[in-house]
Amino acid sequence: MTGLVQQERNVVVPGEVLAEGMDYLPGDNTYREQDKIYAKALGLVNVNNRVVKITSLAGPYLPRAGDKIIGKVVDITMSGWRIETGTAYQAMLMVRDATMRFIRKEEDLTKILDIGDYVVVKITNVTSQMLIDLTMKGPGLHKVSGGRLMKINAQKVPRVIGKQGSMITLIKERTGCQITVGQNGRVWLRGTAEGEMKATVAIKMIEEQSHLEGLTDKIGKFLGEAPKFEKPVTTPQEGGEQ
Amino acid sequence: MTKETDQLIVNTQTIHELIKTGKRLDGRSLTDYREPITVQTEVSWTAEGSAMVQIGETKVIVGVKLSLEKPYADTADQGGIMINAELLPLSSPIYNPGPPGMKAIEMARVLDRGIRESHAIDLKKLCITPGEKAWFVIMDIVSVNDDGNLFDAAGLALLAALKTARFPTVKEDGSLDYKNKTEEKLPLLKQPISITVLKINGALVIDPTAEEEFSADARLTVAVDVNGTISAMQKGGDATLTLEDVDGMVGLALEKADFLRGKLE
Numbered sequence: 163m164t165g166l167v168q169q170e171r172n173v174v175v176p177g178e179v180l181a182e183g184m185d186y187l188p189g190d191n192t193y194r195e196q197d198k199i200y201a202k203a204l205g206l207v208n209v210n211n212r213v214v215k216i217t218s219l220a221g222p223y224l225p226r227a228g229d230k231i232i233g234k235v236v237d238i239t240m241s242g243w244r245i246e247t248g249t250a251y252q253a254m255l256m257v258r259d260a261t262m263r264f265i266r267k268e269e270d271l272t273k274i275l276d277i278g279d280y281v282v283v284k285i286t287n288v289t290s291q292m293l294i295d296l297t298m299k300g301p302g303l304h305k306v307s308g309g310r311l312m313k314i315n316a317q318k319v320p321r322v323i324g325k326q327g328s329m330i331t332l333i334k335e336r337t338g339c340q341i342t343v344g345q346n347g348r349v350w351l352r353g354t355a356e357g358e359m360k361a362t363v364a365i366k367m368i369e370e371q372s373h374l375e376g377l378t379d380k381i382g383k384f385l386g387e388a389p390k391f392e393k394p395v396t397t398p399q400e401g402g403e404q
Numbered sequence: 405m406t407k408e409t410d411q412l413i414v415n416t417q418t419i420h421e422l423i424k425t426g427k428r429l430d431g432r433s434l435t436d437y438r439e440p441i442t443v444q445t446e447v448s449w450t451a452e453g454s455a456m457v458q459i460g461e462t463k464v465i466v467g468v469k470l471s472l473e474k475p476y477a478d479t480a481d482q483g484g485i486m487i488n489a490e491l492l493p494l495s496s497p498i499y500n501p502g503p504p505g506m507k508a509i510e511m512a513r514v515l516d517r518g519i520r521e522s523h524a525i526d527l528k529k530l531c532i533t534p535g536e537k538a539w540f541v542i543m544d545i546v547s548v549n550d551d552g553n554l555f556d557a558a559g560l561a562l563l564a565a566l567k568t569a570r571f572p573t574v575k576e577d578g579s580l581d582y583k584n585k586t587e588e589k590l591p592l593l594k595q596p597i598s599i600t601v602l603k604i605n606g607a608l609v610i611d612p613t614a615e616e617e618f619s620a621d622a623r624l625t626v627a628v629d630v631n632g633t634i635s636a637m638q639k640g641g642d643a644t645l646t647l648e649d650v651d652g653m654v655g656l657a658l659e660k661a662d663f664l665r666g667k668l669e
Contacts, residue, residue: 248411310415310429348413355422359431 170209174201180214189215223316223346225249225288232344235279238271245281245296248346253294255283260298280306282342309352312362314369316347321372322365329368329378336385337361360385411497416619420605429615435656437611441667443560445568452585453569457561459611461551466561467544468569472580475531475538483530483538487516489545496550496614512545514638515559518596518627522635526591552613555625559598560664566590596635597665598627599657603643608652610660624650626657
């Protein structure tokens with residue numbers, strides 16, 4: 163027997179057979195053993211031409227170079243800061259990657275970033291030993307001040323952002339909040355107290371109902387009032403898989 | 405070094421700023437409890453009395469066990485009570501497995517004092533043969549999820565569990581048959597309930613979330629019965645409390661005790 167065993171959008175658990183035979187190729191969160199493709203994570207089956215992959219429903223964040231994340235300063239070393247990123251691995255932010263300014267040898271690093279501060283940073287490199295290098299130089303990378311932080315399931319981040327950022331733009335426009343979504347599932351919001359609260363509830367709603375159809379409309383309705391812009395009608399299904 | 409608390413996000417700065425304008429992160433007023441508040445009794449058939457209380461996202465289970473023991477020598481004609489709290493690692497990232505930590509010990513002691521000092525349970529009625537045999541009430545508090553204000557949730561669950569507890573059957577040889585409960589209930593004289601009031605950035609706040617607990621200056625737990633008699637108080641946190649603070653906190657506690665007790669019916 164060859165071919166697909168599971169249908170598109172089926173929920174599978176690790177170890178379940180997805181396809182038999184060599185007609186299909188294993189994609190994200192899957193693996194091949196002999197002539198069968200198995201699931202490596204709990205999630206929805208996704209078939210794209212010959213590639214079978216799984217859109218994971220839950221699980222930890224795995225660092226990838228190029229990701230924008232929100233981290234917390236947990237230690238200060240001679241040459242930089244140790245950042246907690248919500249992963250199992252260590253991350254370092256070197257002084258030269260943190261600021262444009264020249265830092266003298268004896269300068270107090272806590273003046274720039276102190277323990278407990280949150281930072282929006284970008285992963286520049288992840289070594290084979292999963293040590294993470296970060297940078298704070300670049301557009302939209304900065305120390306977090308004011309507003310509020312919240313945590314969501316890292317697997318739901320694409321849904322919160324939406325296709326081409328449609329969902330996050332919707333929330334930003336309706337609540338008047340400044341929002342930064344880190345790929346590691348930390349979200350920073352700043353706006354009026356009411357706006358922040360509404361945005362928080364909306365993001366939690368997306369996190370909980372990410373598997374349902376028509377989520378953008380639902381969130382739009384929740385955020386209230388007539389839409390200030392026309393939503394694209396050509397989207398076959400809502401979502402944020404890039 | 406990464407600490408357990410690093411996994412917990414605490415927006416202290418914003419909490420402090422909002423409190424000044426009488427607002428909170430979740431939009432409640434300073435003296436509102438979260439919704440929903442649910443009390444579910446008899447959740448465990450192995451316990452003589454049990455209750456599960458949910459306040460917002462905080463969830464706690466209390467179980468009451470009864471056993472026959474030898475009374476303490478100095479109170480030979482009385483039974484006894486014991487309260488133990490266990491904060492499970494699954495209920496919050498800051499709890500670790502192992503022996504009870506500071507918070508678990510404090511919580512057990514505060515709630516113990518609320519029950520003991522109000523003389524809520526008629527300990528003399530628990531005595532069967534002075535100096536030889538008496539009922540001991542053992543209460544276990546287990547946190548299922550800690551999103552702040554475990555004190556109040558546990559206090560409410562404790563009272564609900566005590567109210568529903570029924571004695572086990574005593575067999576002819578003196579051993580206990582826990583599988584068959586009698587209809588007899590615990591001799592409850594009073595119904596103390598404890599309310600925790602926090603001082604955050606100078607303002608008095610009720611029912612804190614976990615974030616707010618970490619941003620608080622000080623807290624006061626007040627145990628009161630139906631008549632408003634205060635039986636126990638416990639102050640926590642680093643900051644000092646002024647006389648006006650304590651006045652305000654006790655006033656709030658008395659008001660909220662009636663509200664919370666209403667949830668038991």
